[in-house]
Amino acid sequence: MEFTVNGPVILASGSPRRRELLEKLGIPFDSMPSNVDENVELIDGDFKDYVQKLAVKKGSAVAERKQDALIIAADTIVVFEDAVYPKPATAEQAEQFLNQFSGKTHSVFTGVCIKGKDKEIVFSVETKVTFKELDEGLIKAYVNSGDPMDKAGGYGIQTAGALLVEKIDGDYLNVVGLPLSKLVEILRREDLLVLKESESP
Numbered sequence: 001m002e003f004t005v006n007g008p009v010i011l012a013s014g015s016p017r018r019r020e021l022l023e024k025l026g027i028p029f030d031s032m033p034s035n036v037d038e039n040v041e042l043i044d045g046d047f048k049d050y051v052q053k054l055a056v057k058k059g060s061a062v063a064e065r066k067q068d069a070l071i072i073a074a075d076t077i078v079v080f081e082d083a084v085y086p087k088p089a090t091a092e093q094a095e096q097f098l099n100q101f102s103g104k105t106h107s108v109f110t111g112v113c114i115k116g117k118d119k120e121i122v123f124s125v126e127t128k129v130t131f132k133e134l135d136e137g138l139i140k141a142y143v144n145s146g147d148p149m150d151k152a153g154g155y156g157i158q159t160a161g162a163l164l165v166e167k168i169d170g171d172y173l174n175v176v177g178l179p180l181s182k183l184v185e186i187l188r189r190e191d192l193l194v195l196k197e198s199e200s201p
């Protein structure tokens, strides 16, 4: 499958995972970190609104620097028992997070903001992730690997964090940081991404 875009595309992100995921579309794009402070108000426990606002904040910061480009920004959070679990500040905190998630189900929300010349589209996707009953040794070994530190909730489902997971309900790539399937659906619907016609085999 091949896609084409009309004009420059900027991924408003410093995340290597998001870059790798967008590369799957085979379209040319540049990455540019937004460097915003990730503080927005959580209103009435509306986590979708919360991640969407963060994605808009990132997209808007890059749009100010780059006019006339299609900008894609995203933010991922983990939500467990009505609280947001961001990237852990310390290894101890990562350990606490993972102990709390053990044997339970949490949600991963990714908010996405697409900014075109004259339109802004914002959406979010939720994936439910259930962890196994984790033993102290596994949590400590995983935290000592350093992997949790740059990831929301303190784990990466695409790395050794996969060993913590019992099952997921929803889009896997949404947990990794970009709900690619929904993103492509919306970009195509808005004629921002066009599927190249393929020749029959």
Ligand SMILES: Cc1cn([C@H]2C[C@H](O)[C@@H](COP(=O)(O)OP(=O)(O)OP(=O)(O)O)O2)c(=O)[nH]c1=O
Pocket: 012, 013, 014, 015, 017, 018, 033, 034, 038, 058, 074, 075, 076, 077, 078, 087, 108, 150, 151, 152, 153, 155, 156, 157, 158, 161, 175, 176, 177
């Ligand atoms: C839950 C989970 C999160 N993550 C990552 C995705 C995001 O990069 C990160 C959440 O932090 P974000 O603030 O969403 O993103 P970021 O700071 O890494 O990058 P940028 O703002 O520049 O786009 O957690 C995984 O890689 N795997 C996982 O399983």
